[in-house]
Amino acid sequence: MYAEIGTIYAKHDRFGEALEAFATAEKLDPNYALTFANRGGVYEKKQQYLAAIENYQRALSLDSSIQAAAAGLARSQQHVHYR
Numbered sequence: 001m002y003a004e005i006g007t008i009y010a011k012h013d014r015f016g017e018a019l020e021a022f023a024t025a026e027k028l029d030p031n032y033a034l035t036f037a038n039r040g041g042v043y044e045k046k047q048q049y050l051a052a053i054e055n056y057q058r059a060l061s062l063d064s065s066i067q068a069a070a071a072g073l074a075r076s077q078q079h080v081h082y083r
Contacts, residue, residue, distance in 0.1 A: 002028060003035040010042050018042050033062035037069040044076050052076040 006021030022039040025032065040055035056073035059066055 001025075003032055003038065006035070006042075007038050010038060010045075013045075015042050015046055031062055033059045033066055033069075035059075036062065037066050037072070040069060040072050040076070044072055047079070049076040049079045053080065 002021045002025035006018045006025060009015070009018035009021060019039065019042060022035050022042070025035040026039075029035070036055045036059035040052045040059060043049070043052035043055060053073060053076045056069045056076065059069040060073065064070075
């Protein structure tokens with residue numbers, strides 16, 4: 001439930017509230033891959049690429065089929081490598 005709340009906040013660019021919701025979601029279920037995939041998206045939007053990479057990698061370690069996490073990981077890695 002908190003992962004979904006975080007996603008809604010993120011869609012409305014309410015990143016602080018989204019990150020709080022994702023933190024709660026992680027505490028309640030540390031193996032729910034979408035929490036990490038969506039939190040990675042928030043960090044990517046905030047241009048915090050190292051945090052995005054960490055979250056995307058965690059999401060993919062839990063569920064390698066999440067295409068959005070794989071794409072976000074590639075984008076974030078490009079930003080880090082081109083700095």
